[in-house]
Amino acid sequence: MNTIALTAAAPRRFADLPSPRALPVLGNAHQIQPARMHLQLEQWARELGTPYRMRIGPLQVMVVDDPEVAQTVLRDRPSGLTRASMFRPIFAELGIDGLFSTEGDDWLPQRKLIMGSLAASNFRGFFPTIRAITERLHRRWQRAATAGEVLEMTQELIRFTVDVTSALSFGDDPNTLEQSGHVIQDHLAAIFPAIMKRTLAPVPHWRWFKLPADRRLDRHLAAVHAYAHECIAKARARLAAHPGAEPANALEAMLLQADQPGSGFTDEVVVANVLTLLLGGEDTTAHSLAWTMMYLAADPALQQHMHHAAMEALGSESVCTAHEGVRELEVFEHLATEATRLRPVAPFLGLAATRDMVIGEVEVPRGTQVMTLFRPAQISPRHFSAPLRYDPMRWQRGRGHSGDGDAAVHDPRAYLQFGAGARVCPGRHLAGVEMRLVLSMLLKHFEVELACDPGEIDEVQNFTVTPSKMPVRLRLRQPAAQGGVRAAPAGAARCPFGHG
């Protein structure tokens, strides 16, 4: 038996762990609604303590929430643990068995393919595209603010990330911010919930008979695959027309690697990875930004402070104009990091043990699924001072933040929104650039006001956790305020940065 995260105590048997009551064949599957799965897992963690066990159909699952144990299992990949075993067959039959779901000998070459394509596209080369799309978002929000419209931010931000991620991974900017009804946005929006539902289905009925929803999914997938193949053809034509030219986007970079003799990468592998980038890069980033809006709206003094920071960083420009300037915008990324500490868009990861092992202090048989819950540690005083307070400055580099004078507890290892180890998210830097550009633009030009009671906003799991709604009214900042200090609205909380 291989041992990881071994403790001094004698190991407990997996079968002895507490468990919610299960039915004979279904196990606990009937108690889990896909859209509330993370909330159910968190509730059982509170009721039963962790680790606990449960069963989804035939799959035995251990749920852990200790960040040290999570770090250890995440880092014991790819050999000791894989992604949860339901993923690969489902992604493969949908034609998206790219880096996220692939395992074994296929994983490392694909990891290099994706890392190479993101490195080649490197943000310096792509920065003008991201900047142009942020300028587009600024114009759209300016029009809405002038007209006094309420914007549904979940949709606004998805349009932004669809445009950025498509431009990066396809070299084709669908401009969903200025046009509606584009194939990618509509079709991908339908694919996410279907993947979630299938991964949780105790019986894969669609392999024997297809319901209308399965046939609809087939049509969405066919449209997305057709679009990907069109983009491949265009990219090959451009590469042929400009031999020796630098790849202009992630797709071209992938094709340059795939078209090397003996690379082993077929067009299907390229398509699967282009779609993986889209699936991996859109909702995660958009929803992180949407949750951030909720916390900003609740804190006018913080907005005022960040407005000054944006004025200073952007000067007279409407958005960050130079790649070099992105580094100066780190504090804007902290706004989103702190929002997702409290409202994780990735509330857990599902893994599977490839051999018998000890995890934490539990003997886990080969094939056991291991779910690492992230929020319990992210909101625990053991890892963060004043853990329920939205306090973005705790992330400032080189500073152990201490709330209002309490002992500083700041444990970034307990924040696992991008995973850890060899399979850590390869898109995290891109996500950070997007967050910095959007939030600095937002806070330079607008005041953010939530157009509903925050208590009405539910967490909905669609593979990532989406706010059920995020209606926001943006108010244009007055030109006078753009250059100087403006009083925080009456009743505003004191700015945690000492302003206002």
Ligand code: HEM
């Ligand atoms: C806020 C934004 C994002 C969040 C919270 C996020 C989160 C995650 C998480 C939790 C994982 C699993 C890591 C692990 O298993 O240890 C992951 C993997 C992945 N992400 Fe992201 N991600 C984000 C943005 C992006 C972007 C922008 C892209 C690409 C354009 C991307 C592409 C991927 C890919 C391809 C993988 C699979 C890596 C592998 O299995 O080797 N992600 N992401």
